[in-house]
Amino acid sequence: MDFEDLAGFQPDRQIGAVDGVVLIPPRVEPLHGLFPEPDEYHEYMGKTYVNPLQALRMVLDVQQFPKPFKIVIVNGLSSVCALPHYGAANTMRLAWVGHSKSIALTLADQGVRINTLSLGAVRTDSYIHKLQRKAEKNQRTYEEQVDHRNRQCSEWQVLNA
Incomplete structure (x- = not known):
């Protein structure tokens, strides 16, 4: 159910x-950069x-x-290597983890159990198309782009370990 569909949603029924x-x-x-513009960040936070x-509430x-x-x-909007252009996405992942802990602690006695899952890069059609566009832009093959992304992530992890 999309958020827009929630206007008529009656959970009790x-x-x-x-x-x-x-x-x-x-x-x-x-969002790109470590400090997105406030209006971009607000829109991003609202959507993600x-x-x-509010739907969960x-x-x-x-x-x-x-x-x-x-x-x-399931919040798959993050990168395991916390690349700078994933700053807002990683912030959202941590917001979900933090809020989930609060829900778990508050509602445990009512039998509520909660888990979060962050899949990161999943080879969905949209992700494959994104990598193909990046490969074209960077004048690489798709395979070279995937290899470059994997190397970039590994190098970042080693430098920041």
Whole structure:
């Protein structure tokens, strides 16, 4: 269900016997630079954190959820090597991890269990197309671009270990 669909969502009627929720915040293009412009950052936070968080809140506002009630948040907008152009994405990942810990501590006695999962780069069609565009821009083959990305990540990890 997209966030826009939530206007008419009535969790007390539509959840029924659901015993868990998988929340997948939207994947958006990463913001560039360490300090994005405030309006860009606010829009990014709204799409990837605030709006999905409100959707989760709507579900959790229903006090009669089954026990245990499981929540998984799949936030694949980060990079394991924390590259500078993933600054905002890594901030969102940490926001989800932090908020999930708060939810877990607060709602554990009500049977709520929560986990977060950050997949990073997943070879979806959109990611493959993104790498193909980068390869063309950099005058590389797709394979050379993938190899370059992997080397870049490895070098960054070694330099910053």
